[in-house]
Amino acid sequence: MPSRRSRRPKGQGGLLRADLLASAERILAAEGDGKRLSIRAVASGAGVTPPSVYRHFNDKAELLRAVVQARFEAFDAFLDAATSDTAPPCEQLRRRCHAYLEFARSQPASYRLLFSATELGPEALGTEGVDWHPGAPSFFRLVDSVGRCLTSRRPHDAANAMFVAMLVWTQLHGIADLQLSKPELPWPAATELIDHALVGLDLLDRPTPAKAAVRRRKSDR
Amino acid sequence: MPSRRSRRPKGQGGLLRADLLASAERILAAEGDGKRLSIRAVASGAGVTPPSVYRHFNDKAELLRAVVQARFEAFDAFLDAATSDTAPPCEQLRRRCHAYLEFARSQPASYRLLFSATELGPEALGTEGVDWHPGAPSFFRLVDSVGRCLTSRRPHDAANAMFVAMLVWTQLHGIADLQLSKPELPWPAATELIDHALVGLDLLDRPTPAKAAVRRRKSDR
DNA sequence: TGTACATCAGTGAACGCGCGTTCACTGATGTAC
């Protein structure tokens, strides 16, 4: 907990905005959930008193919107980093899926902030009826990846990319969210679950026994 | 909001317990989420002042545990009602899945209370490290249903019922939870999504075009 | 070069809110004599 920070010189008050966002990200990384993401906690994490926050954000919803925006960007970067190579399209999709699950596992509070039903609905964000969807780019990246895989395997099905992407996404979210909310169950590795589902959707080859053994040896969790 | 209720005669104070649970269920049915499930709201909904609650529950966690227990029983009953007939095993499974999605859609606050990551973790329920799992019967019902379907289609795979059931469950939860948390997206019918996934897992026959058309005509949402 | 002044980043105290929980109590009900 940084104590009182020194005041910014005159033109640079705006730097506090970045400090507040960094403080929010630190809170998300430290806490298992986002319930502690209060104005007071974020201010204190930045070494500042609560009223200072209002110099940079009109209200809590505006602060949260900025945090969500930043976290979606980090999420996209994390997934893109896992796929930035020259592997074939369906292997890229598979890696993107594994990265999705790894993000949820390693940053549960961020994951829930972005995707979980109850964490922050449109009400909390003040975006009811608005077409502001900070997660849209993430979703279309997945649709693209699915589309490329489909094109390479079943070109006549490429028009279904959106529908298939929704199947993949809901499968990923179900695995990620339930493994977080019901940790006491004897879960298999998240990657094993999604690989099986991808095989079922014909987006991945059924592994040969040998490949499966190697994969199992490498699997996390 | 019932105003002050009349006092119970002497031996029957215990009836308030049932009234409190009923009040909690009413709140869950009325609110989109479970955030209003406070001691004060539950008491007020039963026409009683907050301290009365402590005559029947030691603290809020105990009240919540009772609510969760009751809601899981309602959930199981709802799913069982959808499958209590003589259809073949895989059709029973399919109906169970559709009922799961219908429960989530029609009772979102209850669904989130039972299954969503952030609504009520073990911390809120005071069940950390305890083997108290009120949802276990629901899960094993699904494992059974998947097992029967597997046995009828691929007897040599019946030992995988648990793994396959987890795939089905995570798929169901992903559909249910994301449709609740991102209502602004252009979702296809939930039943169409799960049917497609069941086909992929070889738990359902790929529909013929004719069947698919009929199914589409009947589909909800 | 020195001084008065406007700017503005950040403070301190307070507001009203809903929350879980505790405490001493009230007063109708049923029972014992």
Added chain:
DNA sequence: TGTACATCAGTGAACGCGCGTTCACTGATGTAC
């Protein structure tokens, strides 16, 4: 049959907490003259 009493369902007031937000302010910084 009448009365004293124990039981116990439920109350009213208060506690301390963390929250989002508002308000008048302070005081260092940079600028104008």
